Amino acid sequence: MHTNGQFPAANMPELFQGRGTRAYDRIARWLLRGLYTRIAEDVADVAPDNGTVLDVGTGPGVLVAEIARRRADLRITGVDLSADMVAAAQRNLGPFGARAAARVGDVTDLPFPDDSFDLIVSSFSLHHWDDPDGAVPELARVLKPGGRLAVYDFERAPFDMLVSAARSRSLLTGRPARRDLIRTGVPVFPRCARHVMTAAPA
Template sequence: MRVHHHRNLPGVFAGRGSRIYDRTARTLLRGLYARIADDLVDVLPDGADVLDVGTGPGVLLTELARRRPDLHLVGVDLSADMVSAAQRNLSEFGGRATAQQGDVVDLPFAAGAFDLVVSSFSSHHWDDPAAAVPELARVLRPGGRLYVYDFGFAPFDVITETARSRGVFGSSPVRTSRIRTGVLCPRRCTRQVLTA
């Protein structure tokens, strides 16, 4: 198993950096989030509760809200500035799309609160991906799915091994594949799907 190195860069997602990332995500990376939303939209049950971990400025939630008005969408992020940006970007959807501050290893939600948890290009920032795995499983309903999209160097092996060793996400085999992103850089990313 590859060792996951701490890659959390909180300064990048605060102050001026958060404003730059918000603008970049809503413009240059919008196609990436649209591609991920297209990947998810048909697997979500009617009226699903969805959690986006590491939501940043909430662009993925915006894309999902536009495609499926029946969804209840929640974003969580470590950065207070990113949460503020997400709240601004999601305001057009009223109470069905919200964001709040939180940590992937201590999510502020009840057990079994979500039908699907997604993380897009966030897992490589997690300080302790092994501690995140059981927490992500905890907030999913039985049969719920975790979708992780990230660069190839993200801690996919840590997620898989922790899920196996802790006995979580054992309903179906872990599925890992490469998909096109819809943007020039990165052209492809890794998608990992685990079922609670």
Template sequence: MPHVFEGRGSRLYNFVSRRVLRRMYRRLARDIAAAAPQGAAVLDVGTGPGVLLQELARLRPDLRLTGVDLSADMVANATRNLAAHDNATAQVGDVTALPFPDDSFDLVVSSFSSHHWDHPEAAVPELARVLRPSGRVRVYDFRFAPFDQLATTAGERGLFTAEPPRRDPVPTGVPFFRRCTRLVLAA
């Protein structure tokens, strides 16, 4: 885990996420809110300071939102940021060993986290394990993120076979990077 997500770096990232990148998180939240079933349990992997969950909680109070992040400092920021939302929590956890029972979530999302994953191929079976049947994974990240590795691993292991993996550009609303890529995997 990069040290930027610990101590002073985590406080700076929290500030930037809440102030500079808020518009992007609002756009992603609208995209996710439109895809989430009524009353869905949603997991945000690499939640950071929980800004995406804040926006989702505002848009869809019916959702049960959980964030997980490797950094205890980020989880502390997320916990503070989510304090006003009783349908959202955050905890420490690793995408390759998620601390949840099988079939826990209807939708798993990740925003700008997958390019930090040390072992994206090990994340795929974990994402499939915690996802309920007919659930979806939506990964938003930079073009250079390990999308091919995620999709290839899913295909090789016979996971997420309900539909072919789909990759689409998504506008961010942020001038210095106008688009990100969204990968959708369907269980």
């Protein structure tokens, strides 16, 4: 586990396998539905027509499903370290056919070609990443020129590590990074941070 001084939580795969997967699937689809609805509305508003979207740390694919319900023109892919979570996501995404999918992958070694996605989103995954610094080059690599990275997490998640890593490598320099607070629709944590970075244009 890393401790970054802001949010002492790292990837904990034992929580996202077997019985943990089933419990989290239920929580995500019912208790956290309002949160995923809120984020999906953001994505639906900004994703380009017929665009491609990547959801990093997709879990059981609830956010992917919510986006797919709102934008039938988008092709959305979820990626997660846990094979059990990806299996749950594939079940949940079945009704959407080929336009919504999930696969196993690590944010520091994404299984996609360069310039694959118009928009990358991540919801409450950043604080689990073991290597946020190492994630930035991969996120920038698979993002198309001018594309957007939108990371949603607790206010104390290590957003500053993303900013520092991007600055040191001159990545995601299309616009100044922007962070604000949004309502989640979840009573136990009514607000979360939304951090947006943009790839440089071609």
